[in-house]
Amino acid sequence: MRTTAAEDVIFGLTRMGDTEASGLSADDVAQVVNEAARFCRDQILPGAQAADREGARYANGTVTTARSYPGVYRQWMEGGWQGLSAPEEFGGQALPGSLWVAMMEFALAADASFALGPLLTAGAIECLDHYGSPEQKARLLPHMVSGEWTGAMCLTEPQSGSDLGTLRTRAEPLGEGRYALHGQKIYITWGDHDCTGNIVYLVLARLPDAPPGSRGISLFVATKMLADGTRNALRCGGIEHKMGIHASPTCTMLFEGAEAELVGTPHRGLNAMFAMMNNARLAIAVQGVAHGARALELAEAYAAEREQGGRKIEAYPDVARMLMEMRASTLAARLIALETAAAGDRFRRTGDAEAELRLALLTPIAKAWCTERGVENASTGVQVHGGMGYCEDAGAAQVLRDARIAPIYEGTNGIQAIDLVARKLGRDQGAAMRALIAEAREAAPAIGTTLDGFEAATALIVAAEPEAAQSVSFAYLDAAGWVLGAWLLARAAQLDARYAETEHFFRQRMLPRAVARIAEINAVLGRSGE
Numbered sequence: 001m002r003t004t005a006a007e008d009v010i011f012g013l014t015r016m017g018d019t020e021a022s023g024l025s026a027d028d029v030a031q032v033v034n035e036a037a038r039f040c041r042d043q044i045l046p047g048a049q050a051a052d053r054e055g056a057r058y059a060n061g062t063v064t065t066a067r068s069y070p071g072v073y074r075q076w077m078e079g080g081w082q083g084l085s086a087p088e089e090f091g092g093q094a095l096p097g098s099l100w101v102a103m104m105e106f107a108l109a110a111d112a113s114f115a116l117g118p119l120l121t122a123g124a125i126e127c128l129d130h131y132g133s134p135e136q137k138a139r140l141l142p143h144m145v146s147g148e149w150t151g152a153m154c155l156t157e158p159q160s161g162s163d164l165g166t167l168r169t170r171a172e173p174l175g176e177g178r179y180a181l182h183g184q185k186i187y188i189t190w191g192d193h194d195c196t197g198n199i200v201y202l203v204l205a206r207l208p209d210a211p212p213g214s215r216g217i218s219l220f221v222a223t224k225m226l227a228d229g230t231r232n233a234l235r236c237g238g239i240e241h242k243m244g245i246h247a248s249p250t251c252t253m254l255f256e257g258a259e260a261e262l263v264g265t266p267h268r269g270l271n272a273m274f275a276m277m278n279n280a281r282l283a284i285a286v287q288g289v290a291h292g293a294r295a296l297e298l299a300e301a302y303a304a305e306r307e308q309g310g311r312k313i314e315a316y317p318d319v320a321r322m323l324m325e326m327r328a329s330t331l332a333a334r335l336i337a338l339e340t341a342a343a344g345d346r347f348r349r350t351g352d353a354e355a356e357l358r359l360a361l362l363t364p365i366a367k368a369w370c371t372e373r374g375v376e377n378a379s380t381g382v383q384v385h386g387g388m389g390y391c392e393d394a395g396a397a398q399v400l401r402d403a404r405i406a407p408i409y410e411g412t413n414g415i416q417a418i419d420l421v422a423r424k425l426g427r428d429q430g431a432a433m434r435a436l437i438a439e440a441r442e443a444a445p446a447i448g449t450t451l452d453g454f455e456a457a458t459a460l461i462v463a464a465e466p467e468a469a470q471s472v473s474f475a476y477l478d479a480a481g482w483v484l485g486a487w488l489l490a491r492a493a494q495l496d497a498r499y500a501e502t503e504h505f506f507r508q509r510m511l512p513r514a515v516a517r518i519a520e521i522n523a524v525l526g527r528s529g530e
Contacts, residue, residue, distance in 0.1 A: 001498050005109070005293050006037040008331060009102045012338040015495050016488070022096045022349065032095070033102050036081070040106035043075050048111035052398050056193075056249035058239040063192040066247045069114060073195040077147030082118055086125055090141035097348070098341035101286050105334070108290035109297075112402045113247035117150055117190040119287075123279040124151025124202055128221070131264040131272040136221065140200055149223075150196050153280070154185040154203040154253060155273065162415055164270065165214040169205040169255065171262075179220060179262065181205055181255040184237070187409070191251030192224075192236035199224040201234070201253070203260065204269050211267065219269030222260035234258040244401030277410060278363055282344070284410045285337050285366035288374030291403035292330035295381030298396050299323060302385050313384075321509075322384055326377045328506040331492075331499075332485030333370040339488060340366045357432040361424050362484075364416035368474075369481025371406035372413060378403040417473035420480070421461050430462045433480075440483065444490035447483070450511055453518040454483050460525045472524050475517040482514035 003011070010033050013019050014026040051066035058064075076082065085100040086092025100122065107115035125144050128137055143149040160167040169183025181203055185191075192199065201222045210216030226232050233256045240250040264272045300323060303314035313319045340362040346355035378400040382389035389396040407413045425433060437455050441448055461469050461476055486507055493503035 002327075003498055005105070005297075005334075006033055008334055009033050009105065009338070011492070011496060012335055013098055013102065016335065016491060017098060017338060017342045018346070019096055019098065022345065024096070029099070032084075032099055036103040037106045039075075039079060039081070040103075040110040044072055044107060044110035044114055047072065048114070049395060049398065051111060051113060051247035052402075053246075053392075055246040056239055058236065058249075061235055063194065063236050063239060063249045063251065065193050065195060065249060066113075069193075069247070070195050072114060073117070073147075076118065080146075082121060082147035083145040086122075086145040087129060087141075090129075090137065091145045096341075096345045098338055098345055101282065101337060101341040104283055104286045105290045105293065105337075108287045109294040111247070112287060112290065113245045116245065116248045117193070117195065118147070119280065119283045120153055120189055121147070121149075121151040122283070123153060123277070124200055126279045127202055127219075127272060128200075128263070131219070132221070133263075136261065136263065140221070140223075143198065144200060148196060149198040149200055150190060150193070151200045151202065152188055152191050152253075153273070153277075154188055154191070154201050156187045157184060158186055162412065164204065164217060165212075167204060167206070167217065169203065171205040171207055171218065171220055171260065173208070174259070177261060179205075179207075179260045180257045181220060181222060181234070181260045182257060183255050185253045185255070187240070188251045188253045189409075190249055191253045193249050197225065202263070202273065203255065204273060205260075207266055214270055216267055217269040218266050219263040219272045220260040221263050222255070222258045226259060232258045242405070244398070244404055280410045281363055281367040281416075282337065282340055284406050285333075285340070285363075285370040287406045288370035288372070288403070289330060289333045289337055291374035291399055291406065292326060292333060292377035295378045295396065295399045295403075296323070296326045296330055298394070298399070299326060299381040299384040302388070302394070302396075306386075319384060322380050324502075324505050325510065326380055328489070328502050328510060329373045329485070330377055331502055332481075332489055332506060333373045335488035335492065336362070336366050336481065336484055337370055339484075354435075357428070358436070361420075361432045361436065364411075364420045364424065365477055365480050365484065367410065368407070368413035368416040368477050369485075371403075372478070372481075374403045374406055375400070413477075414474060417477040418470050420477050421469045421473040422466065425458070425462055430458050433458050436484075440487035443494070444487045446490065446507060447486045447511060450483060450486070450514055450518075453515065454479055457518045457521045460521060464525050468525060472521045475520045479514040479517035479521070482511055482517070486511045486514075 010030050013029050019029050047068035054066045083092035085095050085097045088094040157167050171179040203220045204217050235254050237252040237254045306313045343355050343359040382396045385394050385396050388394045441451050489503040489506050492499040
């Protein structure tokens with residue numbers, strides 16, 4: 001018996017997660033999840049293909065979104081969805097972050113271009129809630145939590161992509177806690193649009209006395225409109241024409257003396273911005289899940305209707321294999337994302353240090369592994385459709401175009417792999433990963449041999465020289481994802497027999513990919529150690 005995405009999410013939250021610890025019953029969770037799925041299906045999805053064809057437009061300094069977006073955004077705001085997990089004191093509902101992750105899966109599956117606006121706003125809310133002053137939070141957050149204002153993250157510059165230490169945007173003191181921002185930022189998602197009257201920008205810049213490199217970066221907040229109703233000295237200088245997410249305005253933002261305020265401590269801006277980036281990285285992991293889920297939905301529907309050789313193509317073994325690969329890896333990715341979100345909920349609720357370690361360890365794995373699967377599954381979805389999949393009307397091509405950005409932005413997947421081996425394994429010499437392996441070994445004895453190999457690979461990585469470890473970092477992260485997916489699917493199958501077939505397929509047909517990655521690590525690091 002096949003399960004729906006909503007059923008899988010409810011199961012992951014209530015049977016495999018701990019939402020009850022937040023005071024929510026299983027019925028409460030089911031009600032929120034089902035309503036979120038309905039809203040995205042009925043309100044966001046219908047206009048997604050037309051919005052993709054229309055795209056965002058820039059003319060005379062003004063950005064205009066697809067014609068349907070302002071109305072859909074009003075429905076999003078009126079439904080209170082932006083404040084789902086935001087603090088109550090600023091108008092939010094303070095529900096677990098894992099419920100926001102669930103909402104984001106449905107929204108991103110319905111229309112990734114639209115959902116990226118709320119996604120970035122949620123990250124900006126979290127950053128300001130942690131690092132903003134009481135006055136900043138009281139003034140800005142109620143408008144953002146309600147959805148009345150959106151948020152944007154301004155990091156990248158033409159000469160400064162992943163190397164933020166080279167950014168040049170400067171902040172000149174104006175007195176009375178105000179600064180003037182001068183500089184150019186690129187690739188700013190939803191940097192300008194016509195869905196709200198105001199936008200809150202979190203901007204990395206340098207103070208006049210800033211030391212060189214990343215240690216000299218501060219975080220500032222600026223708004224599109226000033227308190228007196230006049231326009232701030234910032235503007236969109238153009239939008240990118242992209243491979244996918246056509247309806248999401250990706251802007252070049254010009255700060256021409258824009259009035260701003262410091263957020264947090266001078267020269268410690270990266271610490272604050274990473275609160276927003278880590279929120280966004282989990283959300284992008286969910287984007288990978290969403291692309292897989294949408295590709296699967298389209299492929300299953302097509303395969304059930306398309307007839308060749310006297311039978312539906314879903315009956316042919318190779319098509320059935322493709323659909324099952326999509327189904328199994330998407331479910332594994334969904335469970336990894338929910339497990340990561342649950343660790344974040346535990347840490348925020350209790351301050352538990354182990355939960356914080358689990359969150360930090362899982363975030364780069366979730367971001368990279370889930371988005372890699374999203375691209376693979378979107379490509380497989382096109383293959384199931386055959387020639388029709390290569391044509392835009394079927395919708396499968398749009399999923400593939402939209403999915404391809406996810407392994408790139410919010411830190412490329414190569415950077416996530418380096419973060420995993422250099423920082424997350426390095427800070428405790430692999431102790432948190434070994435604890436996770438032990439947990440998986442107890443819950444899923446059938447994958448014990450693979451876990452043995454992965455634990456040995458972990459030891460090799462920890463002992464290796466930094467350059468050698470980084471040379472196999474992507475292989476290690478990929479292996480981690482397959483292993484974690486197998487563990488979580490085993491737990492799911494133990495709790496509910498509906499997942500037994502999927503778990504068996506994943507273990508027999510997909511987990512060997514981890515074995516191949518482990519062999520790669522052994523070959524490279526074994527030679528380097530001779």
